[in-house]
Amino acid sequence: MSTMVNQLLFGAEAVLTELPPQDRVRLGTFSSSIQLGPAITGSRLDAIRSLRQGLKPVGPSALYDAVASSMEAMAGETDRRVVLVLTDGLDTSSRRGFQQVIQRAQEEDQAVFAMAFRDTSPMNRFPFSQTQRASFRALMRLAAETGGGYIAREFFMVGS
Secondary structure, eight states, X not given: OGGGHHHHHHHHHHHHHHSOTTSOEEEEEESSSEEEEEEEOSOHHHHHHHHHHHOOOOSOOOHHHHHHHHHHHTTTOOSOEXXXXXXXXXXXXXXXXXXXXXXXXXXXXXXXXXXXXXXXOTTOSSOOOHHHHHHHHHHHHHHHHTTOEEEEEEEOOOOO
């Protein structure tokens, strides 16, 4: 994800600016560790600042653990609960499995929305692979089976 940080931020900002002001937002980042910030109410600028300061995509990716941790953090909420994940789709280190996350989301009526990013640059060290295709299909299924949504975005890095 390190080559995708700017695209990820643009995507997150687009989502955050469209949310109604009464919605509470809690941002987090994940790689080999998962960090969830405090709930943010009111100003979306605060949420965007929080995202820009906390984003440090380094190391292996624990995508399903991050989704499960987000669901755990919202367990006490009474309003609609939505997990929005912006990702390259790969999960290389989760302890929780894909099916376990779907089951929990369905049992707790939590929707998962996924925005998946793919770097199509010729210099991309990690070309689009069968693994990434399978990961994107899994994200689509996770979104569909939890009442969420899925968007895929490709981008081409120019310069270094």
